[in-house]
Amino acid sequence: MTRTLLVVPTAAGVGLARTCLGLVRALDRRGVNVAFVKPVAQPRPDGGPDRSIALATATSALRPPDPLSTAHLEQQLGSGGLDAVLEKIVAAWQPVHDRSDVVVVEGLSPGPAKLYAGGLNQALAKAVDADVLLVASWPPAGEDGEDRADGAAELGSAGDAVKHLAESLAITASGYWSGEHARVVGCVVNGVPAGDPSSAAQLGETLTQHGLRLIAAVPHRPELTWLRVGDLVRELGPRVLSEGDLSRRIKEVAVFAQGVPGGLRVLTEGRLVVVPGDRHDVVMAACLAALSGTRLAALLLTAGTEPDPRVWELTQAACGTGLPVLVVDDNSYDTATRVHDLDPGLPVDDLERIEGVVDNIADAMDAVWLESLRSSSRSRRLSPAAFRYQLVELARAADACVVLPEGTEHRIVQAAVACAERGIARCVLLGPPDQVTGLARSLGLQLPDGVTVVDPRAVAERYVAPLAQLRRHKGWTEEMARDHLADPIMVGTMMLKQGEVDGMVAGAVHTTAATVRPALQILGTRPGSRLVSSVFFMCLPDEVVVYGDCAINPRPDAEELADIAIQSAASARALGIEPRVAMISFSTGTSGTGSDVDKVAEATRIVREREPGLAVDGPLQYDAAAIASVAQNKRPDSAVAGRASVFIFPDLGTGNTTYKAVQRSAQVMSIGPMLQGLAKPVNDLSRGALVDDIVYTVALTAIQSRVG
Numbered sequence: 001m002t003r004t005l006l007v008v009p010t011a012a013g014v015g016l017a018r019t020c021l022g023l024v025r026a027l028d029r030r031g032v033n034v035a036f037v038k039p040v041a042q043p044r045p046d047g048g049p050d051r052s053i054a055l056a057t058a059t060s061a062l063r064p065p066d067p068l069s070t071a072h073l074e075q076q077l078g079s080g081g082l083d084a085v086l087e088k089i090v091a092a093w094q095p096v097h098d099r100s101d102v103v104v105v106e107g108l109s110p111g112p113a114k115l116y117a118g119g120l121n122q123a124l125a126k127a128v129d130a131d132v133l134l135v136a137s138w139p140p141a142g143e144d145g146e147d148r149a150d151g152a153a154e155l156g157s158a159g160d161a162v163k164h165l166a167e168s169l170a171i172t173a174s175g176y177w178s179g180e181h182a183r184v185v186g187c188v189v190n191g192v193p194a195g196d197p198s199s200a201a202q203l204g205e206t207l208t209q210h211g212l213r214l215i216a217a218v219p220h221r222p223e224l225t226w227l228r229v230g231d232l233v234r235e236l237g238p239r240v241l242s243e244g245d246l247s248r249r250i251k252e253v254a255v256f257a258q259g260v261p262g263g264l265r266v267l268t269e270g271r272l273v274v275v276p277g278d279r280h281d282v283v284m285a286a287c288l289a290a291l292s293g294t295r296l297a298a299l300l301l302t303a304g305t306e307p308d309p310r311v312w313e314l315t316q317a318a319c320g321t322g323l324p325v326l327v328v329d330d331n332s333y334d335t336a337t338r339v340h341d342l343d344p345g346l347p348v349d350d351l352e353r354i355e356g357v358v359d360n361i362a363d364a365m366d367a368v369w370l371e372s373l374r375s376s377s378r379s380r381r382l383s384p385a386a387f388r389y390q391l392v393e394l395a396r397a398a399d400a401c402v403v404l405p406e407g408t409e410h411r412i413v414q415a416a417v418a419c420a421e422r423g424i425a426r427c428v429l430l431g432p433p434d435q436v437t438g439l440a441r442s443l444g445l446q447l448p449d450g451v452t453v454v455d456p457r458a459v460a461e462r463y464v465a466p467l468a469q470l471r472r473h474k475g476w477t478e479e480m481a482r483d484h485l486a487d488p489i490m491v492g493t494m495m496l497k498q499g500e501v502d503g504m505v506a507g508a509v510h511t512t513a514a515t516v517r518p519a520l521q522i523l524g525t526r527p528g529s530r531l532v533s534s535v536f537f538m539c540l541p542d543e544v545v546v547y548g549d550c551a552i553n554p555r556p557d558a559e560e561l562a563d564i565a566i567q568s569a570a571s572a573r574a575l576g577i578e579p580r581v582a583m584i585s586f587s588t589g590t591s592g593t594g595s596d597v598d599k600v601a602e603a604t605r606i607v608r609e610r611e612p613g614l615a616v617d618g619p620l621q622y623d624a625a626a627i628a629s630v631a632q633n634k635r636p637d638s639a640v641a642g643r644a645s646v647f648i649f650p651d652l653g654t655g656n657t658t659y660k661a662v663q664r665s666a667q668v669m670s671i672g673p674m675l676q677g678l679a680k681p682v683n684d685l686s687r688g689a690l691v692d693d694i695v696y697t698v699a700l701t702a703i704q705s706r707v708g
Contacts, residue, residue: 002097003373005185006130008107008121010172014137015190015218015361017052018346020106021059022218022361023133023188027102028060029362029389032374035100036060039089039124040108041067052106054348059358060385061541065092077116085120086127093128102373105130122175131185132176133215134169138191138199162203165189170210186215186369190361194219216364224357226251226270227342228350229298229324235342236335238326241306245322250297251444253339255332260285269444272297274336277305277327284311287318293442298324300339302332362389384539384669390576391671391699395424400502400702403495405488407431407453409508413440415694420450424695425702428501430456430488456492460485463494470497470522484518493518496680503701507685508694512551516675519682529677531556533564534684535571536659536672546572546579546646550655551673551684558599562606565648567676569614572646574707575700581607582625582644583618584654588634600650615639622647622658671696674704681705 007023009016020036027034041050056062068088076085097103105128108117125132139161169187176183187207192200200217207214230246232238251270256263260281266273267289273296275282286299306312306327319325328335346354402419406412407429413436416427429436433453440447447453460482467481467490476484484490492504506515516532525532534551537544548568549556556564561583569579585600587593597619604618617625617640624634624641631642649655663670671693675683681704683697 002100002103004093004097004103004105004128004130005133005373006105006107006121006125006128007133007135007188008125008172008176009109010134010136010168012109012111014135016106016109016135017055018357019133019135019188019190019218019361020052020104021055021358022216023365024056024060024062024104025358025385026362026365026370027104027373028383028385030370030374031383031386032370033099033101034062035096035103036062036064036106037093037096037103038064038067038106039092040073040120041069042109042114051345051348055346055354058348058351059354061383065096067092073120074116077120082120082123086123089124090127097128103128118175125176125183130183132173132183134172134184134187134212136165136169136187136189138165138189138193138220159202162199162206165203166206166210166212169207169212173210173212182211184212186213186366188216188218188361188365189214190218191220192217194221213366213369215366215369216361218361218364221356221360223249223251224353224360225344226353227344228347229272229326231347231350232272232298232300232339232342233324233326236328236338238300238328239306240324240326241301241312242319242323242325244298244319244324246324248295248297248322248324250339253336255336256282257332267294267296269295269442270297272300272339274300274302274332274339276303276332277301277307278303280307280311283307284315287315287323290318290321290323293438295321295442295444296323298326300335301325301327302330302335304329383542384544387537387539387544387576388671388696391696391703392422392424394575395699395702396422398425398502398702398706400705401426401428401500402503402505402698402701402705403428403430403492403501404698405430405456405492405504405506406508406510407436407488408439410439410443411689411691411694412508413445413447414443414691415698416451417445417448418691418695419698420448422695423450424699426450426452427698428452428454428495430454430492432457456485456488460491463491463498466498467494467522487514487518489515490518490522493522493682496682497522502705503681503683505683505685505694505697505701507683508687508689510687512684515682515684516552519675519678519680523679523682525677526679529567530563531560532675532677533567534673534675535568536670537575537674538659538662539669539671540662540666541668543645544577545644546577547655547659547670548646548648548676549652550649550659552652552675554652556651558602558606561599561603561648561650562610563677565603565607565616565646566611566614568646568648569611569616571674571676574703577645579614579646580640580644581614581616581618581646581648582620582640583607583616584622584625584647584649585619586621587619588621588624588641589619591634596650603648617641617644618648620644671700674700 007020036056038052107121110117173184204214226249229248250272253272254266256275402425404412408431419425436453464481468478495501496504533549535546535548549564572579583600583604587597600619607616617638623630625644628642635641681701683701
């Protein structure tokens with residue numbers, strides 16, 4: 001039976017839209033067939049358009065129906081047409097309801113010009129027979145914008161805040177009764193002080209006394225409020241002297257009013273420095289800080305004054321570090337006020353922040369309550385969000401230690417910290433400790449307990465004799481081993497060989513060959529594997545599929561192709577994907593001929609012989625493997641065609657080209673490559689890997705270390 005959840009705010013500015021999307025994400029992670037409906041579009045207080053639909057499409061594969069406009073709603077209500085409004089809303093909701101397990105409906109936010117919002121939400125709950133989830137913020141937000149929910153301002157004591165919240169929620173809940181039945185099934189509170197579990201516990205107990213259930217106490221995370229410099233440029237329209245890196249986050253704003261010695265303390269990572277353009281001492285100090293590795297957010301020059309050309313020429317090297325330099329006409333204090341008052345809402349193009357906000361809410365949701373919403377009538381599906389969530393949970397359970405030889409690369413340091421904070425893995429960074437900690441400091445990070453720094457030069461000597469012994473058959477002496485151990489990847493590989501760590505991830509600044517060669521030399525292949533291969537996990541809009549081999553083997557023969565298929569099926573199964581293996585070719589069945597088709601047909605035969613219980617079919621063209629309507633015409637009796645979950649490509653050229661075309665053209669997130677067949681887990685990164693890519697690769701490695 002389909003459930004409809006109407007999400008209703010207790011006030012404006014409590015984080016309504018993001019709560020809806022966090023709920024959608026939490027359900028999607030658990031394989032629930034969830035949908036989202038926004039009945040009425042609501043312009044923002046600054047006059048901008050409603051963002052809910054845009055954010056929903058940015059964070060999921062959902063395509064919600066178009067909402068009614070506020071103007072149309074108010075026109076209908078003004079003429080007494082509430083029933084007509086509800087009919088239109090139900091008409092949009094019904095088809096979505098019929099094909100879903102759970103429908104999340106975003107209610108209306110109240111405001112001075114929307115006195116009808118409460119009554120309409122109550123009428124809507126009855127019209128679609130919805131359960132109601134109430135949303136509030138800590139402390140209760142005013143009417144100055146949705147994103148105040150991310151702040152955790154003071155409101156007397158924590159006890160006062162809890163009492164006020166509970167009363168506010170109870171008052172709102174009293175309007176949602178159906179006969180003797182209370183429609184309100186729970187409450188979400190955003191912006192709860194982080195690191196203070198007693199506040200959340202006290203809130204839950206107080207709500208229980210009012211007959212309400214706390215579904216989520218969402219912690220305040222300051223980093224989820226940080227705008228990008230590009231957002232400032234879009235809002236303020238400054239003159240851009242040096243564009244630099246407009247994706248930098250503005251953590252704090254500082255007006256540099258002191259002389260340079262006294263003001264140096266404000267030159268820290270993520271700081272937007274506001275100063276008149278003729279303060280050449282400050283301009284030069286900021287540029288020197290940038291050259292020394294401090295990633296200021298930007299230098300914002302005021303009073304319409306640009307630096308003297310001679311000073312500007314001296315500071316050009318700092319612009320090469322990515323430091324944005326901007327100029328506005330207002331004075332410094334007016335400018336700082338304008339920056340402070342910038343719209344804190346989520347820009348639809350800021351996917352990093354959107355994902356962080358949505359995940360923060362999804363993580364806080366009561367797992368038992370979420371499971372109670374699942375329908376038993378539909379099979380579980382593994383969406384991209386569900387897959388990523390499962391990766392993290394499996395990695396946490398593995399409790400693995402992963403060595404990262406490229407410890408002096410800023411993305412690696414950021415990923416190691418993220419892995420430790422999320423409990424994904426304990427990471428060992430290889431690099432000079434002073435250099436690694438200095439890099440972390442310049443990034444505004446403090447290395448947590450779950451991150452260890454090891455100087456590879458200091459430990460290399462203890463691996464010389466074991467490495468020489470391992471490679472003695474190739475003529476290696478201890479002196480040759482010592483030379484090879486100058487490479488941190490070789491040190492990391494020996495740490496793995498000796499059992500000091502559980503896995504290794506490298507490749508952010510090294511080639512695939514540089515990462516894989518030491519693993520093959522020292523670790524070798526696992527028993528039963530003929531070769532090492534790779535897979536990518538492709539996060540398509542509605543599902544996750546496996547592509548192999550797209551990174552390692554240029555021209556596998558039939559035996560090798562069969563081995564790749566069997567390895568890839570095992571990898572899929574280990575990560576919760578039911579393997580249905582399609583052996584890809586330019587021909588389906590016997591429609592084509594030639595040595596390439598014969599190779600795929602023979603590989604398919606070998607897989608069936610070695611793994612008789614595995615669903616496999618080939619040769620199959622890609623469209624026949626992936627699209628049910630095509631499969632019906634080309635391969636109607638196949639158990640794989642039209643619903644393949646593992647795609648095995650005949651050669652590296654086909655596989656690598658296909659994965660990159662799908663990734664780039666369809667904006668699909670790909671996780672990998674994950675290497676298969678090694679005796680111990682080693683994984684390679686793309687040199688263009690983002691921090692999230694590295695985090696998920698570490699998670700894969702941790703999981704591999706436990707599943708074998």
